[in-house]
Amino acid sequence: MTPLFSRLFILLVALFFTLPANAFPAKGKLLYQSSMRDKESVANWIMEGNAQVKFRAGWMEMFSPQQSAHHVFWCPQDFPDSFIASWEVQNLATDAGLLIVFFAARGENGEDIFAPTLPARDGTFTQYTNGKIKNYHISYYANVAHEPGRVHANLRKNNTFSLLQSGSEGIPTQSTAIHKITLIKQGAHIRLLIDGRSVIDYIDNQSLINDVDTGGPLAGGKIGFRQMQWSHFRYRNFQVWGLNVGDE
Template identity: 30%
Template sequence: MLYENALASAADLDGFRLEGDGAVSFPLGRLRLESKPQDDPEKDPNVVLWCPEDFGPNIAVEWDFWPIREPGLCILFFHAKGREGEDLFDLAPRTGAYEQYHHGDLDAYHVSYFRRRWPTERALHTCNLRKSYGFHLVAQGPDPLPAVLDAQGPYSLRLSIQDGEITFAIDGLVSFSWRDEQPLGGGKLGFRQMAPMIGDYANLRVSRL
C-alpha cells in the first residue's frame, strides 16, 4: 500500500488542491464535492480536486463512491504531469474548464464514469477512457451504476495500471481493459465533476502493482 486516505474530514484534505469554483464538505463523514451556483452562464462551473501525491506507473487506485445528485459527470484523472515532466502543481493555474486538462500543458489519462450530463449519456450508460494531450478516446465499456433515484452505495471503484495495461471495474465488474503501447510514466490523480453533479467519496487507496 502506497497511500490511504479515508476522506472523512477536512484534515484529510491537507495539501489537496481544488480547481474551479467548488465546495467540499463532510456531512456524512465522507467527502462531498460539488460546484457552487453560478451567476454568470458563460463561466465554467466544473471542478477538479487533486491529491497532492505523485505515484509511479504501475498502481491500483481504489475508492468508494456515492452519486448524490444528477445530471452530471464524474472523472478520475491519473498519471497527470506536465508535458515536459513538470510537477502538475508547478504548471499554470487551471480553473476547471475541461479544455485546460485535455489541450493544456499537461499529459494524463482520465476515466469518466457516471456519465449522466447529456441525454445521450443518460440513455446509454458507458465508462470512457481518454488519453491526453489531446482528446483521444481509447477504450469504452458499460457502466453498471444505477441512477441516483435507485443508488444505495457505496460503490467500489478500482482502476489498475500495470505495464501499460489499464483496467477499470465497478463492484468487481470489469468495464474495460486497454493496453497503451506508449504508456505515461505516472503522476498525480484527481477527481473531476461536471455541474450540477454532487458526489460523495471515501477510502481512497493506492497500492503498487
C-alpha cells in the same frame, strides 16, 4: 467418463488456464490513504474550479455552489507507473452530472502538474484534455444534456483527447447505491472496475489513434477527481497501493 462430464471437465480446464491472463496483480506496499471523512484527511489536496467539499457521516461531499463550475480535486502525491487505487462513491443528485478520474498526470515535459511554469487551471475541461498536461482519464458516470443516461465509460489519453476505449456501463445514472471503484494501472495496462465488474480493460501499446500520434504509454503522476458542475457525489476511503515486484 460420460460425454457430459467430459465437456464439463474440458470447460473447467479451459477456464483454469485462462485465469492467469486476466488475473489482477497483487497489492504491494500501501502508498497513500485518505479516509476522506474530515478536512484533515484532505488537508493538502488541491481544488481547481469553484467547488466545495463538506464532511458528513464519514464522507466527503463535493459540489459546486449554485452548480456554477466544473472542478477537479487533486491528490497531492505522485504515484508510480504501476499501482492499484480504490475509493467509494455515492450519487446525491441523480438529475445530471459527470464523474472523471484523471491519473498518470504530469506536465507535457514531465514536470509536476503544479509547476509554476505551467498555465493556471480553473476546471475548464480543455485545460486537462488539450492543454499543457498529459494524463489518462476515465469517465465512469455520465448523465449530461448531450449524453443523457449514457451507458458506457470512456478511457481517453490527453493532451490529445484521444478515445482509447469505450467500455461497459459505468455507475448507472439513477443509482444512489454506494459503489466501490478500483483502478489498476500496470504499466501500459489500464483497468477500471465498479463493484468488481470490469468496465475498462485496455493496453496502451499503439501510439497512433485515429491518425493522431498520442506518444508512448504514460507513466507515473497524480490522481484527481473531476466533476461537471451539476454533480453532487460523496467519496470515502481513497487508497493507493504499489504492485508486488513480480507483478510490475
